Amino acid sequence: MDLSKGPVGPLAFKGYMASALLYEDRVEFKRPLVARLGGNRSGTVLLRDVLKVLSREPTRLVNGHVHLLTAEDPGQLRAWADAPVKQVAGNPRAIMFTWGQRDTYTKFLTAVEGALQRQRPQL
Numbered sequence: 001m002d003l004s005k006g007p008v009g010p011l012a013f014k015g016y017m018a019s020a021l022l023y024e025d026r027v028e029f030k031r032p033l034v035a036r037l038g039g040n041r042s043g044t045v046l047l048r049d050v051l052k053v054l055s056r057e058p059t060r061l062v063n064g065h066v067h068l069l070t071a072e073d074p075g076q077l078r079a080w081a082d083a084p085v086k087q088v089a090g091n092p093r094a095i096m097f098t099w100g101q102r103d104t105y106t107k108f109l110t111a112v113e114g115a116l117q118r119q120r121p122q123l
Helices: 033-037 076-081 084-089 099-119
Strands: 011-015 018-022 026-030 043-046 052-056 064-069 094-097
Touching: 011 094, 011 099, 018 094, 018 099, 052 099, 064 084, 064 099, 084 094, 094 099
Parallel strands: none
Antiparallel strands: 011 018, 018 026, 026 043, 052 064, 064 094
16 A cells, blocks of 8 residues: 555545545545435545544444544534534545444555655655
8 A cells, every 4th residue: 555656546445335535635535325315425635635634443332434624624613512423424524434344444544644644744
């Protein structure tokens, strides 16, 4: 998963009711028809717009997620009003993972953090 060797195709990651395509400059989240019928949307996040990566590792009891937080995300007041799981599950800049997908969760989180570091070199 080394993106430092020049332009390559996107890396694909399959999550729960969504997939993510990681490019050098962006992440595209794709939702299947069933998820879109439930109100979820697909979305694209430019890595330069990511303020923070919020994540929770999946367990046997609770699904995990990776959320690429941007300025478009709701402020604190709305965040306190919505249930945390609903905020992530319905967010077009997030992807959820089940216990069975925990290896994919780890690979996706590592790849996104590496891509963000390449976008923002240390001064």
